[in-house]
Amino acid sequence: MFLDFNFASIPHIIFGAGRLNELYELIPKFGNNVIYVIGGSSLKKSRKWDEIVYAMKKKNVNFSEISVTGEPTPTLVDDAVKNFRNQKIDLVVGIGGGSVIDAGKAISAMLPKIDSVRNYLEGVGSKTHDGVKIPYIAVPTTSGTGSEATKNAVITEVGNEGFKKSLRHDNLIPNYAIIDPQLVVSCPKSVTASCGMDAFTQLLEAYVSPKANPITDALTINGIKRIKDALVSVYREKSSDIAVRSAMAYGSLISGIVLANAGLGIVHGFASSIGGLFNIPHGVVCGTLLAESTKMNIKRLEQLGTKGENGLLKHAIVGALLNGKESFEDINISLHCSILVEILENWTKQLNIDLLGKYGITTTDIDNIIERTRLKNNPVHLMREDLNEILLNRI
């Protein structure tokens, strides 16, 4: 078979329990003036912030902090940048969940610019970012979005004219990603569950994407192997188990690398449209729609005949993998596709993933959502009625 693909660079990855400490050795390589982008309060409550402040003072680093609550908006990014544009900044460090990592990424990208981030958002502005940025180190405290390894920052404005769009350039991949599973131990249960489902969704959607390539496939299978047994147990009884937290953090990291190279499908198409219209966590949209969307994709792939064979095989391989199979030679495609859907439905129940209705979404919103939903790199074309059915079953 003739191979033809791109694979973008990845951050310098520092992975392991306790390795946040290496941040303090890295900072002097970039300079002495640092902006920390952090979340609302959880980092400070965990006392990690005190350790960071102590280390910064000990090393005579000049640092400022920007607190981010909720998903980054254009106004948040613009205001943050305005306050620092005339200062010499050598490095931006984002420590937090996906929203914080994205906010830090956008701030590092917009510090060298003179106008609003809105102008550079895909589908919103008319400009393309040139990749010139202040160096950026991403330190995730949740295991979900994989943003520590991606080249885009998702910026959200919620409302009738709202959007959830990306600032994107290959050079926006963080310079370093420090993944310390100890930082994730204090992550609340519901966030652990929805972020875990987001990470799995990203792995599955990248694996079945028409843009998948041998490298993303190999990484994805490896990522799924790591998180398949950790996903439910980290939520139920092993939230403090560093080995299980490490497995989830690894799966999340890999999901970011593969999504940056293979793209995503309909679940993230919905996450984009629904996230622009309603205040709902990204992981909840993904988690709640994953099983239904997968069921629909399989149904439509089955109707394609030979054209759908590869997509079905890939779904079946994931089903077999989740079911404990190590070899896929004699795989029963129909059976393992069904097993995949069944396991995803079970995970959705076991992890208590909310229905969309909990966030104020009703059947009257479905048309508006579908109007704004793009299929992205879905493995099969879905019709309006298919999207309607997926949503209707999770309202």
Ligand SMILES: [Fe+2]
């Ligand atoms: Fe996601």
